[in-house]
Amino acid sequence: MNIHEYQAKGILEKYGVTIQKGIVASTPEEATEAAKKLNAETGTEWYVLKAQIHAGGRGKGKVKETDSNGVVLAKSLDEVAPKSKAILGGTLVTHQTGEEGKLVSKLLVAEDVYYPGENEPKEYYVGILLDRAKGCNVIMASTEGGVDIEDVAENTPEKIFKEWIDPRVGLQGFQARKVAFKLGLEGEAFKNMVKFIHSLYAAYDATDSSMFEINPVLKTSDNKILAVDAKVDIDDSALYRHKDIAEMRDKSEEDPAEVEASESGLNYVKLDGDVGCMVNGAGLAMATMDIIKLSGGEPANFLDVGGSANAQTVEAGFRIITKDPNVKAILINIFGGIVRCDRVAKGVVEAYKNIDGLDLPIIVRLQGTNAEEGAKIIQESGLKVTSAIVLKDAAERVKEALA
């Protein structure tokens, strides 16, 4: 589960990670109040206004309606309200949001941390994630902060350092020191970075996170180490033991159809294509999407109805798929094991009759337990539904439906 920057920073702060301070606001007035409060708390006279959406590239991204960037600097209290107004309620388009962009309903008003002083401020990258191959967590750090880490990995891989964490003992002191030394730090900044990494790992571990990306981590002109941005991804399977974090879910960031599907217990991901599909099992669902593509279509979605497909799940699936106006045909691919194909077939026929105005070609491929009985039910239903048993036939039927 993804959360917003302001929520992520709240979690980090709870575990002692030093952060760029900020206050979240939903209106220009709240933003001004937040700025005043920040000024009182930190002495900052400049304010960074950061759009809160679940996507990166906000700084370079543009708000469609006003042409404002998604992250802007207000150099006085008076500038806070008008500059906030240009972002709040607008649609922010970044390289990660796609052309449609994302609605900004919250802003983080943050202190200015790039103030001048005895040293130049310097940006670093620190991330923690699961190394699947090794089965443990890895800390990744780089001197190249503030840029896309994938680009660093591509162009200058020698500038990324990794430290693997033994699950039996957790992060050790020497490892935190190694990372700080490799980042070229010394004196007060070195000590602060060691502390920063320890707190960061503690937060990661305690919250069952699957990814932390702190980019940039800033060394301020007076040698403080601060998380200026924070991207946090929590392991969905562990949310049951973090009720407070589970409540941070922002459904407005998700596709409404995906939210509806998850409420019906279906695993649905919306895609851009023209052929909808409904499948039991995640692997077979992906394979079915691939078949649609090979048949000349583009998959409109991923939809796994799970191991117990029945009339209700099939109907819920139909309703969600047919909400997408791009869908020209639907392929249902069920491999009956525990699930009996004749039951699924009855479910399809019932659901078809229950949904008004359903006029799309539907290809049902049933295989496994009672597949032939299932095919018979489909054929005799008199509906605009074609049946197939072999996967190859299903692909051919999709091709015909699209022709």
Add this chain to the structure above:
Amino acid sequence: MSVLVNKDSKVIVQGFTGSEGTFHAEQMIEYGTNVVGGVTPGKGGQKHLDRPVFNTVEDAVREAGANVSIIFVPPAFAADAIMEAADAGIKVIITITEGIPVKDMMKAKTYIQGKDLTLVGPNCPGVITPGEAKVGIMPGFVFKKGKIGIVSKSGTLTYEAADQIVKAGFGISTAIGIGGDPIIGTPTKEAVKMLMEDDETEAIVMIGEIGGNYEAEAARWIKETGNKKPVVGFIAGKTAPAGRRMGHAGAIIGGKDDTAEAKMKIMDECGIFVVQSPADIGETMKKALS
């Protein structure tokens, strides 16, 4: 010989008296699997499905001689169940449970390191040696006995592959569902290795999906060891968008090596018969064996 489970396996079910455990234990018994009992803490001494219930895996090992365990315990307690089985000396631990927190699995996987046992799963359909033992949730009738081994991250796609193999005139030696989670006990390479070393297996179907590097690692190992048996391979998710989790916790494209294209390219370079369409698994196996 067969791999992991056979007619001599003495199987216990952890989470025996729960609804999932009961249903699938019945199915396994009906298939002919030698289910010697089950474990449900607090229900030791009772009978369930005409078999003894034990409080601990240790009791099941001592009193019923169990050496294989299948786990249906809910996600919050599943890692603990794996460690309990390992501690009791179970040799093959098959974990069906989906949705175990990554941190718990990391702990369990570390715990079993260096112990003489094999963990299969979690989030998998289990293992079947047709005609001998079904230790899983797959529909047994699809898997006719034969000489093709199957290794797969996915459940229903495994059934699909088995069905095509059977329709192409072959049968299955052992099918191993390794699971779709980011951390699993038996990665693709280890499962392929078992089948390569198995006398009854003449060829292998290897099915993967987006995310992780297991398939590439297996492909390189197959090439390094001289492509001893023909392998037909497929990776699901060529049309999956980057950064989105496709059902399985582990099925997510995080970087360029995670894509189906990248994996299929490596598999092809390593001498694996890669199919672009999952509908071609059976036909391609025919060609590979001709």
